Amino acid sequence: MEEDYVSTAANKPSDGTGKFLGGGQITANEEAESLNETKKNSSGHKLKEEVTCKDNSNYKTGLHHYHQDQRRMSLTSIVAVESPTSSSDAPIRRTIDLGHGSDLIYIQRFLPFQQSWTFCDYLDNHIPWTRPTIRVFGRSCLQPRDTCYVASSGLTALVYSGYQPNAYSWDEFPPLKEILDAIYKALPGSRFNSLLLNRYKGASDYVSWHADDEKIYGPTPEIASVSFGCERDFVLKKKKHEESSGENTTGDGGPALKRLKKSSRENHQQSLTLKHGSLLVMRGYTQRDWIHSVPKRAKAEGTRINLTFRLVL
Ligand SMILES: O=C(O)CCC(=O)C(=O)O
Numbered sequence: 001m002e003e004d005y006v007s008t009a010a011n012k013p014s015d016g017t018g019k020f021l022g023g024g025q026i027t028a029n030e031e032a033e034s035l036n037e038t039k040k041n042s043s044g045h046k047l048k049e050e051v052t053c054k055d056n057s058n059y060k061t062g063l064h065h066y067h068q069d070q071r072r073m074s075l076t077s078i079v080a081v082e083s084p085t086s087s088s089d090a091p092i093r094r095t096i097d098l099g100h101g102s103d104l105i106y107i108q109r110f111l112p113f114q115q116s117w118t119f120c121d122y123l124d125n126h127i128p129w130t131r132p133t134i135r136v137f138g139r140s141c142l143q144p145r146d147t148c149y150v151a152s153s154g155l156t157a158l159v160y161s162g163y164q165p166n167a168y169s170w171d172e173f174p175p176l177k178e179i180l181d182a183i184y185k186a187l188p189g190s191r192f193n194s195l196l197l198n199r200y201k202g203a204s205d206y207v208s209w210h211a212d213d214e215k216i217y218g219p220t221p222e223i224a225s226v227s228f229g230c231e232r233d234f235v236l237k238k239k240k241h242e243e244s245s246g247e248n249t250t251g252d253g254g255p256a257l258k259r260l261k262k263s264s265r266e267n268h269q270q271s272l273t274l275k276h277g278s279l280l281v282m283r284g285y286t287q288r289d290w291i292h293s294v295p296k297r298a299k300a301e302g303t304r305i306n307l308t309f310r311l312v313l
């Protein structure tokens, strides 16, 4: 599927390695271009909150809210700051109520900055990345990002877009267990037994609109997503009602998604910039009622690594 967004991502502060840099600010025009189906309506209205980081660089948390059929921006969700920052490097935790039983948690600086770079380098160099051929609208094409899958033994296999990844063992990559332990501390009571890893090697790598609504995850999956490296935008939009109740929209396209494009003017969008070392949690009916994507961003030149922890039932 080609719902290509062309826009930019924000800089990460200098880490001394200069390795995963991507840069630039999103302009109103680029943003309007980036919203393919809603060019006329979304003229770059968005909200960004600014915080100051450890290195005193002025940073944006990147929480944006779009309301597509209005000229002026309006908030479409309740954003609750649960633990306002007391020191500049403290995690900032927000819950975002998408309504109707769907919600997100976003924790900026979930992992310490330098440790996140250590994880990022480890993953970049030790994960057996592959770029598989997948089926999109009945055609074979190269997946527009690298991937790898780690899962506990004995689970039902993951299959998406006609592709069944090999399941590697957690034991092969000890740092993944450290990251999982940190997630368990942040999300008491949660459990995850599988992990899909994605590596975006530059501006033209992306993940197109989809929901992680495979049956193996059950009706209300909790998905914990940790990001490293170059910041990228993560965009959600509401499914049309008929897509919310049954049809599988997982993967990189399908008939349901074609219909969805036509009707998306009425849909709200939510967009977050996923920072280096951040944690995003999707919960409740988010996979049933919403689709999400990481669009292309022309100036997001650096490598980004994303880990999505899931529970196969
Ligand atoms: O890279 C991301 O932030 C999201 C990846 C994703 O949606 C997925 O793996 O299903």
Ligand SMILES: [Fe+2]
Pocket (backbone or CB within 6 Å): 210, 211, 212, 292
């Ligand atoms: Fe996903």
